Amino acid sequence: MAVNNFNQSIIEEFRANSGKVGGPFEGGTLLLLTSTGAKSGQPRVSPLAYVADGERYVIIASKAGAPTNPDWYHNLLAHPDATIEVGREQFQVQATVVEEPERSRLYAKMVEKMPGFADYQRKTTRQIPVVVLERA
Numbered sequence: 001m002a003v004n005n006f007n008q009s010i011i012e013e014f015r016a017n018s019g020k021v022g023g024p025f026e027g028g029t030l031l032l033l034t035s036t037g038a039k040s041g042q043p044r045v046s047p048l049a050y051v052a053d054g055e056r057y058v059i060i061a062s063k064a065g066a067p068t069n070p071d072w073y074h075n076l077l078a079h080p081d082a083t084i085e086v087g088r089e090q091f092q093v094q095a096t097v098v099e100e101p102e103r104s105r106l107y108a109k110m111v112e113k114m115p116g117f118a119d120y121q122r123k124t125t126r127q128i129p130v131v132v133l134e135r136a
Contacts, residue, residue: 010047019087025049028114031057032085033133035095038071038078046072049117050086050133051110057084057093057133058106065123073129084133092136103130 013021014032021030025047033046050057061073076082076095084093098106107130111118121128 007045007047011045014047014085019085021047031059033059033072034083034085035072035075036079036082038074044072044075046070048072049110049114051106051113053106053109053132055135057086058110059131059133060107060110060117060120061129061131062117062120065120065128067124067126069126069129073131076131081136082133093133094136096132096134098130098132103127106130106132 010021010023010025010030011032014030019030029050029052030047031050033048034043035046036042037044048059050059052058061069063070077097080095082093082095083090107117107121107128110130
């Protein structure tokens with residue numbers, strides 16, 4: 001429950017401030033991903049850190065190094081068509097899970113921008129998936 005309340009406050013702050021948020025995400029690049037629930041079929045909004053790779057948006061299914069993948073990752077596997085909000089813009093995207101060696105390159109790019117992602121990989125035995133979002 002606490003995570004949902006925390007996420008909801010980030011979502012509200014993001015939308016009220018054209019994509020800018022404070023707290024632990026201040027100065028970072030954040031987007032809002034609206035995916036379709038894998039089981040529920042309902043829209044789910046997740047605030048996520050991202051790094052740009054050309055025209056693509058790269059998100060990491062780290063779940064802060066938890067042993068399981070985040071719900072949004074399972075949603076994108078089931079329904080790769082999604083919507084993202086970046087700044088004031090909102091648009092449709094297609095999600096693709098990237099394979100090696102691109103996965104490692106993009107993960108390193110995220111770590112360079114947000115070093116905490118290196119800790120997440122150290123905390124878990126799973127290989128953390130990297131997802132690329134491209135405009136539909």
